[in-house]
Amino acid sequence: MAFALPLIIVYLAVPSLLLSFVQRILQWREKKAPEPKFPGPQQFPVVGRVHDLPRFSMWKKFKEWADTHGPIYQTSMAGQNFVIISDESIAEELLIKRGHIYSGRPQIRALFDHKNGIGYLALMDRTDHWTKQRKWVHAAMADAHKHHFYGHIETETKRYLMMLASDPVRFMDHSREHCGRIMSRLAWDEASQGKTNGESADCTLHCMSVSGPIVNTMTPLWQLPGPLNPWKSFERKREGAQRAWWTNNYRVAKKKFAKGELPRDTWAYRYIEQVAREQNGSLDQTKDQEEFAACTIGFFNLVGVVTIAGPLKFFLMAMALHPEWQQKAQEELDRVCGDRMPCCDDFAELPTVRACLKETVRWRSGVPLGVPHQAERDDEFRGVPIKKDTIILACEWAINRVESKYPDPENYRPDRWLDPAFPTYQEPLTKYPNFRDSQFGKHSFGYGRRKCLGMDIVDDELLVTGASVLWAFNMSQAVDAVTGEKVPIDTQATNSHVILEPSDYKMKFEVRSEKRRMQVMENYGSVADGLKVY
Numbered sequence: 001m002a003f004a005l006p007l008i009i010v011y012l013a014v015p016s017l018l019l020s021f022v023q024r025i026l027q028w029r030e031k032k033a034p035e036p037k038f039p040g041p042q043q044f045p046v047v048g049r050v051h052d053l054p055r056f057s058m059w060k061k062f063k064e065w066a067d068t069h070g071p072i073y074q075t076s077m078a079g080q081n082f083v084i085i086s087d088e089s090i091a092e093e094l095l096i097k098r099g100h101i102y103s104g105r106p107q108i109r110a111l112f113d114h115k116n117g118i119g120y121l122a123l124m125d126r127t128d129h130w131t132k133q134r135k136w137v138h139a140a141m142a143d144a145h146k147h148h149f150y151g152h153i154e155t156e157t158k159r160y161l162m163m164l165a166s167d168p169v170r171f172m173d174h175s176r177e178h179c180g181r182i183m184s185r186l187a188w189d190e191a192s193q194g195k196t197n198g199e200s201a202d203c204t205l206h207c208m209s210v211s212g213p214i215v216n217t218m219t220p221l222w223q224l225p226g227p228l229n230p231w232k233s234f235e236r237k238r239e240g241a242q243r244a245w246w247t248n249n250y251r252v253a254k255k256k257f258a259k260g261e262l263p264r265d266t267w268a269y270r271y272i273e274q275v276a277r278e279q280n281g282s283l284d285q286t287k288d289q290e291e292f293a294a295c296t297i298g299f300f301n302l303v304g305v306v307t308i309a310g311p312l313k314f315f316l317m318a319m320a321l322h323p324e325w326q327q328k329a330q331e332e333l334d335r336v337c338g339d340r341m342p343c344c345d346d347f348a349e350l351p352t353v354r355a356c357l358k359e360t361v362r363w364r365s366g367v368p369l370g371v372p373h374q375a376e377r378d379d380e381f382r383g384v385p386i387k388k389d390t391i392i393l394a395c396e397w398a399i400n401r402v403e404s405k406y407p408d409p410e411n412y413r414p415d416r417w418l419d420p421a422f423p424t425y426q427e428p429l430t431k432y433p434n435f436r437d438s439q440f441g442k443h444s445f446g447y448g449r450r451k452c453l454g455m456d457i458v459d460d461e462l463l464v465t466g467a468s469v470l471w472a473f474n475m476s477q478a479v480d481a482v483t484g485e486k487v488p489i490d491t492q493a494t495n496s497h498v499i500l501e502p503s504d505y506k507m508k509f510e511v512r513s514e515k516r517r518m519q520v521m522e523n524y525g526s527v528a529d530g531l532k533v534y
């Protein structure tokens with residue numbers, strides 16, 4: 001790669017220098033007053049401010065700049081303009097009230113055709129494909145939520161508890177697989193694909209993240225010709241395999257539907273039944289129509305894996321580090337559920353458990369930068385012009401640390417959702433806190449036309465899974481066998497993906513009693529026959 005550095009410099013420098021030279025001449029000729037600007041870090045020629053922006057944990061640098069430059073500031077990176085927001089109400093003004101302007105998505109260099117294509121609902125511009133897929137996913141999610149996901153969350157949680165009881169060391173793997181199994185069951189009646197689903201999601205997220213392929217930051221490298229461009233060939237293979245896998249699952253589901261063997265409580269059933277209805281019973285579809293269907297269901301279920309696995313892993317971490325909150329939540333569970341594993345119907349009676357979950361997502365954001373929006377046309381905000389294509393980042397990490405709303409922001413404080421003395425307290429506690437429609441913390445799920453489509457399942461899945469783990473286990477920090485010391489956990493070490501998971505850490509799970517162990521095993525026994533394991 002010795003040739004790469006001069007090449008990068010040439011690619012970055014020549015067009016940018018030319019552009020800046022021409023702009024200066026034009027400004028000088030027109031004797032224009034400089035345009036008003038938002039404050040922001042000092043910019044340097046060509047690079048803007050890319051040189052000291054870390055690819056990993058970038059959100060911390062954005063928070064640091066917010067502390068200096070305020071709740072809305074601007075910066076640029078190699079010619080791309082950014083507006084960074086660290087205040088919820090400003091984010092709402094731009095991304096909700098002016099959602100008709102700020103709801104595009106920026107180009108991610110290492111992916112093919114995600115803005116106009118059919119593969120990635122969350123990364124499309126507002127095309128017809130996006131409208132169609134978003135509408136379909138929204139309706140499918142709302143309908144499944146009405147039935148609390150048909151009991152599959154509880155069934156899979158019985159398996160998850162058994163895995164934690166028998167193989168606690170691999171709790172990180174079990175946690176992601178658990179989330180993958182639930183989504184794969186709901187999508188295609190194929191829970192056994194949960195592990196593949198998790199791996200596929202993880203790899204896709206790597207490719208779409210700034211911390212992923214270097215071409216996502218050094219974008220001109222993407223133009224290197226064939227043999228010199230490992231990123232393009234990797235992506236072609238990755239995307240091809242993912243599409244083929246989604247399409248195969250869709251076709252298998254279609255065959256099962258035709259034979260009357262596909263369960264009605266799958267998203268594939270919902271889709272195929274609509275096809276049959278619209279075509280007077282015929283299931284004939286062109287290759288493109290099948291691929292569209294496969295991507296709609298495939299991406300929907302892929303995005304639901306790590307988005308929940310990340311917060312679940314941080315929740316387990318928080319419980320290990322905060323025995324006082326673990327105990328409070330367990331007392332609540334013992335009172336409400338006794339010897340019965342918790343379920344969706346216990347929602348109203350478990351405010352402490354919900355507060356611990358909600359605080360987890362505030363304390364360690366699953367999407368710490370938010371998902372970037374892009375200006376679809378020129379605009380002006382507070383007298384400052386915002387040019388078309390500017391990327392708007394509502395930095396979740398910073399928004400979650402606004403002291404006036406979240407006092408003592410660096411610490412894990414579930415009481416902020418339970419105690420009327422805190423600004424984020426909301427009544428009645430039988431309903432709040434929640435993820436779906438709390439007045440506070442809704443920024444974690446984004447804004448306006450691009451708002452998250454998964455909040456319903458987040459409420460159910462995190463509640464049942466989190467409450468059930470607390471019901472079954474005592475959790476604590478691992479202890480070093482040699483020194484007898486607690487093994488420290490780095491709570492900020494993550495994979496730095498756009499949707500992130502904590503890095504591997506160690507902790508201890510002990511079944512709360514022998515009786516509880518028996519219950520965990522019996523629960524698993526009661527569902528094992530109906531579970532697809534291989």
Ligand code: HEM
Pocket residue numbers: 121122123124134137300301303304305307308311361366367370371372373444445446447448449450451452453454455457458
């Ligand atoms: C705690 C868990 C989750 C968090 C914090 C979260 C957060 C987000 C955020 C910040 C966005 C971008 C919104 C914007 O651009 O303004 C988003 C979009 C999206 N989310 Fe979630 N999400 C979670 C779980 C899920 C789940 C479980 C699913 C599906 C099963 C899901 C499906 C989606 C989809 C499809 C979009 C794209 C919407 C669009 O671009 O039009 N999310 N989510």
